[in-house]
Amino acid sequence: MSILINGQAADSISVRDRGFQYGDGLFETMAVIEGTCPFWERHMQRLQKGCQRLQLPFPDIALLQAEAQTLIQHETRAVLKLILSRGEGGRGYRYPEAAQPTRIVMRHPWPDYPQRNGQAGVQVRFCNTTLARQPRLAGLKHLNRLEQVLARNEWQDAEIAEGLMLDEQGNVIEGTMSNMFMVKNKRLYTADLSNCGVAGIMRGYILERACNAGMATHIGDITKKQLGEADEIFLSNSLIGLWPVNRLEGQIFTVGEISRRLQALINRDYPLIHV
Amino acid sequence: MSILINGQAADSISVRDRGFQYGDGLFETMAVIEGTCPFWERHMQRLQKGCQRLQLPFPDIALLQAEAQTLIQHETRAVLKLILSRGEGGRGYRYPEAAQPTRIVMRHPWPDYPQRNGQAGVQVRFCNTTLARQPRLAGLKHLNRLEQVLARNEWQDAEIAEGLMLDEQGNVIEGTMSNMFMVKNKRLYTADLSNCGVAGIMRGYILERACNAGMATHIGDITKKQLGEADEIFLSNSLIGLWPVNRLEGQIFTVGEISRRLQALINRDYPLIHV
Numbered sequence: 001m002s003i004l005i006n007g008q009a010a011d012s013i014s015v016r017d018r019g020f021q022y023g024d025g026l027f028e029t030m031a032v033i034e035g036t037c038p039f040w041e042r043h044m045q046r047l048q049k050g051c052q053r054l055q056l057p058f059p060d061i062a063l064l065q066a067e068a069q070t071l072i073q074h075e076t077r078a079v080l081k082l083i084l085s086r087g088e089g090g091r092g093y094r095y096p097e098a099a100q101p102t103r104i105v106m107r108h109p110w111p112d113y114p115q116r117n118g119q120a121g122v123q124v125r126f127c128n129t130t131l132a133r134q135p136r137l138a139g140l141k142h143l144n145r146l147e148q149v150l151a152r153n154e155w156q157d158a159e160i161a162e163g164l165m166l167d168e169q170g171n172v173i174e175g176t177m178s179n180m181f182m183v184k185n186k187r188l189y190t191a192d193l194s195n196c197g198v199a200g201i202m203r204g205y206i207l208e209r210a211c212n213a214g215m216a217t218h219i220g221d222i223t224k225k226q227l228g229e230a231d232e233i234f235l236s237n238s239l240i241g242l243w244p245v246n247r248l249e250g251q252i253f254t255v256g257e258i259s260r261r262l263q264a265l266i267n268r269d270y271p272l273i274h275v
Numbered sequence: 276m277s278i279l280i281n282g283q284a285a286d287s288i289s290v291r292d293r294g295f296q297y298g299d300g301l302f303e304t305m306a307v308i309e310g311t312c313p314f315w316e317r318h319m320q321r322l323q324k325g326c327q328r329l330q331l332p333f334p335d336i337a338l339l340q341a342e343a344q345t346l347i348q349h350e351t352r353a354v355l356k357l358i359l360s361r362g363e364g365g366r367g368y369r370y371p372e373a374a375q376p377t378r379i380v381m382r383h384p385w386p387d388y389p390q391r392n393g394q395a396g397v398q399v400r401f402c403n404t405t406l407a408r409q410p411r412l413a414g415l416k417h418l419n420r421l422e423q424v425l426a427r428n429e430w431q432d433a434e435i436a437e438g439l440m441l442d443e444q445g446n447v448i449e450g451t452m453s454n455m456f457m458v459k460n461k462r463l464y465t466a467d468l469s470n471c472g473v474a475g476i477m478r479g480y481i482l483e484r485a486c487n488a489g490m491a492t493h494i495g496d497i498t499k500k501q502l503g504e505a506d507e508i509f510l511s512n513s514l515i516g517l518w519p520v521n522r523l524e525g526q527i528f529t530v531g532e533i534s535r536r537l538q539a540l541i542n543r544d545y546p547l548i549h550v
Contacts, residue, residue, distance in 0.1 A: 143296070
C-alpha cells in the first residue's frame with residue numbers, strides 16, 4: 001500500500017474531483033528520512049497558508065500525520081507527496097456548497113539523482129517558458145503546474161539537471177522544481193516570490209540558517225546579467241538539499257565557500273537529504 | 276451511463292493522472308442540441324491547436340465522435356464536456372516516455388440559466404483576481420483554472436451573472452466563463468487574447484458572423500474606461516449564446532441593436548442554444 005485517499009488504500013479519484021477538473025488544490029513533496037519527514041512542520045505551515053489563500057478547509061493535522069506515518073514508518077529514504085483538492089463538484093468554477101476536500105498521501109521511491117550533483121555541482125539552462133505574474137497564487141504549491149511542465153520539457157539533454165525560469169520582466173525567479181540562490185561579495189541573494197514562484201521549504205530553511213550564521217541575505221529582483229556575474233549559484237529543494245551550479249548556459253561557475261557552508265549546515269541537521 | 280473514460284463507462288481516474296497532478300491537459304465544453312453538438316468541428320479545431328501547443332497526442336477524432344454520440348444521441352439539450360489529459364506518469368514534470376493520454380467524455384444536464392438573461396440582459400461586476408500574462412497558454416482551454424475559480428468565488432450575489440477579469444495592465448479581457456464584447460459607434464470590439472484568456476468557440480463564431488454581415492470588428496485592448504463608455508456590452512459562450520449586459524457595477528447599459536442582430540443570427544443558425 002503506497003497511497004491513501006481520505007484514509008483508505010486506493011489509487012483512483014472521481015473524475016468530478018475539482019483537482020482534476022480545474023487544478024483546484026495544493027500539494028507538498030516531502031523528504032522521508034528514517035521513517036519521518038524532517039520538515040513536516042514547515043510543510044504543514046505552508047499547506048495551511050495555501051488553504052487560507054484558496055479558501056480550502058485545512059485538514060485535521062493529527063489525522064494527516066497518522067496517515068503519513070502509516071506509509072513511511074518503515075522507510076529509510078522515500079518521498080511523501082501530499083495532495084489536497086477541493087473535492088468533488090458539479091460543472092462550473094463556483095465552490096460546491098459543502099466542499100468535501102480530497103486528501104491524498106502517496107509514497108514514492110527516493111529519486112536516484114547522481115551523488116555528484118551535490119558535490120561537483122550541476123549544469124543548468126534558461127527556459128523560454130516564463131512564469132506569469134499572479135500575486136494571488138504566488139508562493140503557493142498549487143496544482144496548476146502547466147508552466148513547469150512546459151518548461152521542463154524544453155530540454156532532453158540528461159546532462160542538464162535543471163532549467164531556470166524568468167518572469168516577463170526578465171527577473172530570474174527559480175528552477176522548474178527548485179529555488180535558486182546566488183552569492184555575490186559574500187552576500188546571499190534569492191528571488192522575491194510575491195508575484196510568481198513557489199516558496200520552497202528548503203529555501204526558507206536556507207534563508208533562516210544563513211541569517212542565523214550571520215550571512216547577509218537579500219530577497220529581491222535578480223536579472224540574468226546579475227546572475228552571470230555571481231560568485232556562486234546554487235539550487236535548493238526539499239529532496240535535493242543544495243546543488244551548486246557549475247555551469248549555466250556555457251558559463252562555468254566555481255562551487256564556492258558559501259555553498260559549502262550551507263551544505264554543511266543542512267548536512268548537520270539532516271544528514272541524509274542530499275547524500 | 277454519462278461518462279466514458281478511454282471508451283469505457285467509468286467515473287474515476289488514476290490519482291497518478293497528470294491531469295490531476297499538474298492540470299496537464301485540455302477540455303472543451305459543448306452544447307448538445309437535438310442529439311448533436313452544433314459546434315463540434317470548431318471545438319475539435321481548438322482541441323487540435325491546444326494539443327499542438329501542449330505537445331499532447333491528438334486523439335482519433337472518429338473514435339471521439341463515436342464516444343460522444345453514445346452519450347448524446349437521445350438528448351434534446353445537454354452539455355458535453357470533453358477532457359484530454361497527458362495520462363498517467365511518475366513524479367516530476369517531465370513528460371512520460373510513452374504518454375497514454377486519458378480521454379474523457381461526460382454528459383451534464385443543460386444549465387438552468389434564467390431565460391431573461393438573453394432577453395433583458397444580465398448584471399456583471401469586475402473581479403479583483405487578474406488574468407496573468409502567459410503567451411504560451413493564452414487562448415487555450417487548459418486544465419489550470421485556479422484564476423477562474425478564485426474570480427468566480429469573489430461574489431455570492433445571485434443577481435450577478437458574471438464577473439469580468441482584467442489583466443495586470445488594466446485591460447478587460449473576458450468573464451470567468453465567457454468572452455466579452457463591446458459596441459461603440461456601431462463597431463464591435465473584443466479583447467486580444469494573445470497573452471491571456473480563452474478563445475471561446477462562440478466568440479469566434481460571433482466575430483465571423485459580424486464580419487460576414489459587414490460590421491466593423493476590432494480585436495485589441497479594451498480599458499475599463501472604454502468599457503464604461505460603450506454603447507452596448509455583451510457576453511458569449513457556447514452554452515449561453517449571447518447575453519447582453521444591462522448593468523456593470525451600478526452603471527446601466529441598454530440592450531442595443533447590434534446585440535439583437537447578433538442574437539438573431541445565432542438564433543437562426545442554432546435556434547435552441549440560448550432560448
